[in-house]
Amino acid sequence: MKFVLIFIIMITNTDSKTQYTNALIKEDSPYLQQHAYNPVAWYAWGEEAFELAKTQNKLIFLSIGYSTCHWCHVMEEESFENEEIAKILNKYFISIKVDREEMPHIDKYYQDVHNLLNKRGGGWPLTIVMTPFAKAFFAATYIPNQPKYGRSGIKELLLQIEGVYQRDTQKVIQSSLEIERILKEHKDSSNKEKVVLNSTIVSQFISDVESSFDNKHFGIGIEPKFPHASTVETLLDIYSVYNDEKALDMATSMLKAMANGGINDQIEGGFYRYSVDAAWMIPHFEKMLYTNAELLSAYAKAYKITQDEFYKNQVDAIVNFVRVRFEKDLLHYSASDADSLVGETKEEGAYFVFDYKQTKEYLQQKGYKNTQEILEYFNISKQGNFEHQQNNPYLNGKNEPENLSQIKKDLKKLRTQKEYPFIDYKILTAWNALYITSLFEAGYSKEACIYLDTLVNKLYIDGELYHQRLIEKKPKVKGLFEDYSFLISALIKAYDSSLDQKYLTLALTLNDEAITKFYKNENWYMSDDTFQTVSSIYDSSYKSALSNMLDNLLKLAVLHEDLNLQKIFKDSLDTNSLTLTSSPSNSAWLVRNYISFEKGYIVLKATKEMLKKEKIPLNPFLLKKVINEKKYLACSVNSCFAYSNNLDEILKKIEAY
Numbered sequence: 001m002k003f004v005l006i007f008i009i010m011i012t013n014t015d016s017k018t019q020y021t022n023a024l025i026k027e028d029s030p031y032l033q034q035h036a037y038n039p040v041a042w043y044a045w046g047e048e049a050f051e052l053a054k055t056q057n058k059l060i061f062l063s064i065g066y067s068t069c070h071w072c073h074v075m076e077e078e079s080f081e082n083e084e085i086a087k088i089l090n091k092y093f094i095s096i097k098v099d100r101e102e103m104p105h106i107d108k109y110y111q112d113v114h115n116l117l118n119k120r121g122g123g124w125p126l127t128i129v130m131t132p133f134a135k136a137f138f139a140a141t142y143i144p145n146q147p148k149y150g151r152s153g154i155k156e157l158l159l160q161i162e163g164v165y166q167r168d169t170q171k172v173i174q175s176s177l178e179i180e181r182i183l184k185e186h187k188d189s190s191n192k193e194k195v196v197l198n199s200t201i202v203s204q205f206i207s208d209v210e211s212s213f214d215n216k217h218f219g220i221g222i223e224p225k226f227p228h229a230s231t232v233e234t235l236l237d238i239y240s241v242y243n244d245e246k247a248l249d250m251a252t253s254m255l256k257a258m259a260n261g262g263i264n265d266q267i268e269g270g271f272y273r274y275s276v277d278a279a280w281m282i283p284h285f286e287k288m289l290y291t292n293a294e295l296l297s298a299y300a301k302a303y304k305i306t307q308d309e310f311y312k313n314q315v316d317a318i319v320n321f322v323r324v325r326f327e328k329d330l331l332h333y334s335a336s337d338a339d340s341l342v343g344e345t346k347e348e349g350a351y352f353v354f355d356y357k358q359t360k361e362y363l364q365q366k367g368y369k370n371t372q373e374i375l376e377y378f379n380i381s382k383q384g385n386f387e388h389q390q391n392n393p394y395l396n397g398k399n400e401p402e403n404l405s406q407i408k409k410d411l412k413k414l415r416t417q418k419e420y421p422f423i424d425y426k427i428l429t430a431w432n433a434l435y436i437t438s439l440f441e442a443g444y445s446k447e448a449c450i451y452l453d454t455l456v457n458k459l460y461i462d463g464e465l466y467h468q469r470l471i472e473k474k475p476k477v478k479g480l481f482e483d484y485s486f487l488i489s490a491l492i493k494a495y496d497s498s499l500d501q502k503y504l505t506l507a508l509t510l511n512d513e514a515i516t517k518f519y520k521n522e523n524w525y526m527s528d529d530t531f532q533t534v535s536s537i538y539d540s541s542y543k544s545a546l547s548n549m550l551d552n553l554l555k556l557a558v559l560h561e562d563l564n565l566q567k568i569f570k571d572s573l574d575t576n577s578l579t580l581t582s583s584p585s586n587s588a589w590l591v592r593n594y595i596s597f598e599k600g601y602i603v604l605k606a607t608k609e610m611l612k613k614e615k616i617p618l619n620p621f622l623l624k625k626v627i628n629e630k631k632y633l634a635c636s637v638n639s640c641f642a643y644s645n646n647l648d649e650i651l652k653k654i655e656a657y
Helices: 030-034 047-056 070-080 083-092 104-118 154-167 169-192 200-211 229-242 245-260 289-306 309-325 356-365 371-377 404-415 429-441 445-459 481-498 501-518 545-560 563-575 577-582 584-599 608-613 647-656
Strands: 042-044 059-065 093-099 126-130 136-140 339-342 345-348 602-606 622-626 632-635 640-644
Touching: 030 093, 042 047, 047 059, 047 093, 059 070, 059 104, 059 154, 070 083, 083 093, 083 154, 104 126, 104 136, 104 169, 136 169, 154 169, 200 229, 200 245, 200 577, 200 584, 229 245, 229 289, 229 584, 245 289, 245 309, 289 309, 289 429, 356 371, 356 404, 429 445, 429 481, 445 481, 481 501, 481 545, 501 545, 545 563, 545 584, 545 602, 545 622, 563 577, 563 584, 577 584, 602 608, 602 647, 608 622, 632 647, 640 647
Parallel strands: 042 093, 059 093, 602 622
Antiparallel strands: 059 126, 126 136, 339 345, 602 632, 632 640
16 A cells, blocks of 8 residues: 655744645544644544554554544643654554544444543543554553553553563453453353343333432432433333323433523523433543534423423424534534633633623613622622632522523623634434434424435435535535434434325335344444444433434334334344343434334324324324325334224224223
């Protein structure tokens, strides 16, 4: 393979940020572009880098992150922009950068490596060192520039790793092969062991959630505290099916606590990714499309069940936030950063927080007579609740001041004196589809159809689904399993809402493609390429693409009257049964799938006119299908059990089925 010069000194520009250019300059990923001017001779993931490692007998330094990751920025500023550290990396290593949002299957594999080596979960930035033959033997997350936080500094660590490899090459190689063997063995053994599932999995799930539930501040676990939207939705569906008041109470108390807390942007709407404290007060300030997509669905479902306008207000606030900050040409960007500029430096949360004195004076200048009441409502105080005595707004039951909508508009204007954080302008198929599905759940069906048509038009080209694109460029990365999974869900929702056959037809086409591409030997794989990573049923940052796909199979089985799809669901459920029973609260969406399998999706069939004119009551397991028959028909996957001109009669039979 021809050697490509990747490290060019830009003689015409002496600015430290643009003095160097590496191979990432050729990439589309905004995250990789952020590192294109590092003095580190970065490569993108690909054969060129791996061939160089082998021919030059150099270790591989792999760094995985994403564009809005705070600690990724810190490690870049401390180490990857440091010329001394760059010299070490360039001399002894082939350095590879991966955008985990662009290549989630690669990230998933190396997160498993980190888990194995460190006996705990990983995160980002993820740091992996591999042999020249791309076998991992070292894993860490953020590594400081100098020894601190009880961790070695990166300079010493890199030299130590290189020294160990040179002194005992065979031992390092053997270690890397053993790691690979253990990971494969663990995967194979977990798939071989199968257990019989029964309805106790639901009570076990509720018990597991309850055991980790924070009854003081509400939510799951302590700090850092995540939204766990898939768990909330599953609890709400359990209430809908079993009338379990405990499930409803945990779900709604958590939703209310988050909505009132600092994890919710009280000024502009939209939820941050997680809270660093147990009380939902101080968030990690990045906003992700997937977080807001899943919470949109959860709040919409809570509103349908309770009819409490509190939840409807949150639904509308999320939709407005996404429309203002993330929407472009009817597509949606992936995330916004936690950090924003203060002078020449970036600080976490700088755009979002408020200074007490400045805010008070600003409100007074705006003519507000109740300035102190406003400050107390948003908990903006002299002492502050964040760094440098700044304040992240949250609510704690104070009476709502008059003209709250106008107050928020004015506080937003005050914010805009600062620069809004960086927005990652990647259009990810999976995350867009996840948001569109939630829009249908929230009742924004017209907008959802428009967004879905645009997404399909821009990312499904000449019969090929793509994973991502930049709006102004053609897509390059072919669709991954999660793209198929979440897009099929959106298409099924679109069909159920519009009854337009084109959505069901495309859903069935993509479903067939997904089975062909990703379903092999009773396992579902995250990609259809040489890097094979088995998809997991665990819900992590967002709901499991595998669990979501299994839900698609059940729905399409009954809509298309295809028992083979139900068999694939059952086989996949059996394959993952041991994992599910060992920790059902970590696989909430699969628990929900088990309920839908046991209860059974029902499809209500009639003409489009009949289905459109009637108001069908809330039922998470009831679907609709157009047929040329002027009576209502209710069917399960393998039989029809009710037939009548009277919808109420049919609905009673569905309820009793």
